[in-house]
Amino acid sequence: MRRQQDFLADQVPKEGKWSSRALAGASIIGGTSSAVNFNVISVAAVCLTACRELTLKLISPQAILPPVKAASAIFSKDLNSELRTRYALNSLLMFVVVTLSIILFSTAGEIVSSSLSAGILWIIVFFAAMSGLSRSFVSEEERGTSMTLQLWVKPTSVLLGKLAFNSVLIYVLNILIIFAYLLTMPSFVVKSPFIFFITVLLGSFGLASASTFIAAIISKANSKGTLYPVLSFPILLPLLMSVIDATRLSVDGASMAEASADFKILISYCVVVTTVAVVLFDFVWRD
Amino acid sequence: MKSWMKLLLGAWISAVLILGVTVPIGDIPGLGDRARIIFFHVPMSWVAVLAFLMSMWYGIMYLRKRDLKYDIRSESAAELGFVFCILATVTGSIWARFNWGSFWNWDPRETSIFVLLLIYGAYFSLRSALEIEERRASLSAVYSIIAFVTVPFFIFIMPRITFSLHPGGAGSAAPILNTNGKMYMGTDMKYVFFASLIGFTGLYLWLLQLRTRIGLVSYHKHAEAA
Numbered sequence: 001m002r003r004q005q006d007f008l009a010d011q012v013p014k015e016g017k018w019s020s021r022a023l024a025g026a027s028i029i030g031g032t033s034s035a036v037n038f039n040v041i042s043v044a045a046v047c048l049t050a051c052r053e054l055t056l057k058l059i060s061p062q063a064i065l066p067p068v069k070a071a072s073a074i075f076s077k078d079l080n081s082e083l084r085t086r087y088a089l090n091s092l093l094m095f096v097v098v099t100l101s102i103i104l105f106s107t108a109g110e111i112v113s114s115s116l117s118a119g120i121l122w123i124i125v126f127f128a129a130m131s132g133l134s135r136s137f138v139s140e141e142e143r144g145t146s147m148t149l150q151l152w153v154k155p156t157s158v159l160l161g162k163l164a165f166n167s168v169l170i171y172v173l174n175i176l177i178i179f180a181y182l183l184t185m186p187s188f189v190v191k192s193p194f195i196f197f198i199t200v201l202l203g204s205f206g207l208a209s210a211s212t213f214i215a216a217i218i219s220k221a222n223s224k225g226t227l228y229p230v231l232s233f234p235i236l237l238p239l240l241m242s243v244i245d246a247t248r249l250s251v252d253g254a255s256m257a258e259a260s261a262d263f264k265i266l267i268s269y270c271v272v273v274t275t276v277a278v279v280l281f282d283f284v285w286r287d
Numbered sequence: 288m289k290s291w292m293k294l295l296l297g298a299w300i301s302a303v304l305i306l307g308v309t310v311p312i313g314d315i316p317g318l319g320d321r322a323r324i325i326f327f328h329v330p331m332s333w334v335a336v337l338a339f340l341m342s343m344w345y346g347i348m349y350l351r352k353r354d355l356k357y358d359i360r361s362e363s364a365a366e367l368g369f370v371f372c373i374l375a376t377v378t379g380s381i382w383a384r385f386n387w388g389s390f391w392n393w394d395p396r397e398t399s400i401f402v403l404l405l406i407y408g409a410y411f412s413l414r415s416a417l418e419i420e421e422r423r424a425s426l427s428a429v430y431s432i433i434a435f436v437t438v439p440f441f442i443f444i445m446p447r448i449t450f451s452l453h454p455g456g457a458g459s460a461a462p463i464l465n466t467n468g469k470m471y472m473g474t475d476m477k478y479v480f481f482a483s484l485i486g487f488t489g490l491y492l493w494l495l496q497l498r499t500r501i502g503l504v505s506y507h508k509h510a511e512a513a
Binding site for chain 2: 213217218220221222223227230231233234235237238269272273276277280283284
């Protein structure tokens with residue numbers, strides 16, 4: 001009977017959480033009665049599994065929703081819930097105001113060099129991202145909705161939807177930060193706007209894609225808040241060093257050729273990190 | 288590891304240590320006798336990167352096979368790599384004090400080893416924040432993979448495109464790690480250098496075997512108790 005049970009457990013597909021639960025239930029009942037009785041019940045469990053697989057195939061949204069559509073559904077869900085509560089945006093705005101005012105208090109009356117002001121700008125962006133972007137996955141774990149998402153859509157769609165939402169969030173946030181920074185820091189004058197524009201465009205996307213993926217990892221861990229910057233910083237450092245350098249060049253009024261080395265690093269970083277995130281996300285999401 | 292191999296390893300590393308100090312290395316411009324650090328510092332950083340690569344490799348094996356033994360190997364490799372990474376940082380820093388005048392000045396090479404230390408630190412803090420064994424194994428494997436694809440930006444690209452004082456940075460003549468991709472070493476120096484590389488790699492593999500055995504024993508003990 002033991003062997004039969006193992007054999008049946010092997011027959012049932014691994015993804016079928018309900019089916020294995022049904023089988024476990026069946027074996028509990030089967031344990032109390034005779035072997036024949038057990039056989040009947042386990043055969044019924046296998047039939048149930050087959051029925052479930054069939055119904056899932058027929059009515060599953062995986063069949064209805066192609067990956068891109070699922071990703072856009074997740075994106076609009078996150079956007080709607082953010083627009084309703086304005087949880088992330090409000091607190092992030094206050095975070096930026098607080099950080100900026102501390103910097104302004106400490107640099108009042110000083111002439112800040114271009115490399116220092118570029119560094120300060122990206123410090124604000126980095127820590128704003130660290131306090132805001134983890135929410136996308138942490139909130140799913142906290143509300144216990146990640147299981148539902150796992151059932152209904154493919155992992156890649158989840159990542160792409162969350163990445164799209166986080167990118168939009170970080171773009172909006174960066175526009176606000178940069179406007180506030182340009183207004184309040186007299187020594188931060190961008191002499192090559194085009195270089196600065198490309199830097200922000202690529203830098204924000206790279207930041208969003210690396211930190212979205214790290215957010216998925218830390219949402220499963222215990223000390224989420226402190227772990228997030230610890231894990232993200234080494235991964236983001238190549239990006240931060242090249243965006244700070246490119247920002248300094250744009251403030252100094254450098255030519256496009258001078259900044260091209262940084263842009264090459266930024267583009268390759270974005271491509272590499274996004275690809276790795278898409279490939280590895282299955283292991284993080286379905287662990 | 289057989290006991291004759293342990294004895295051989297001990298003799299080998301002792302020989303490397305003695306030769307590293309005594310062998311004539313000729314005149315290297317700008318470095319002089321301080322170039323002898325190459326026999327001890329370079330193998331340390333080599334092992335630190337190798338250990339990180341092995342840790343990632345066992346992580347990938349875990350993700351493929353879902354066997355916790357690979358996770359123990361991966362963790363052991365990372366722990367030893369961390370030790371060698373600290374040794375590389377300390378030896379490099381002492382050398383910098385006598386060649387450049389200060390222990391630490393954020394040269395691109397120093398930044399890259401610092402980032403490697405940070406990644407190891409982040410890896411261990413991630414492991415300690417995850418309680419379920421399978422989840423810890425798969426998430427730390429994933430983290431070591433994503434860290435390893437960003438590390439090349441530092442160790443192999445950054446020091447070559449930015450100006451660095453480290454031997455091998457853009458524009459400075461150096462025995463190894465130069466932009467031409469050639470080695471400029473006398474024959475004696477080359478032999479001792481490779482002997483040292485082999486010796487310390489052997490030492491690392493032996494330590495890794497011991498550490499893995501301890502990990503496996505405590506894992507089985509734990510599994511029996513549960």
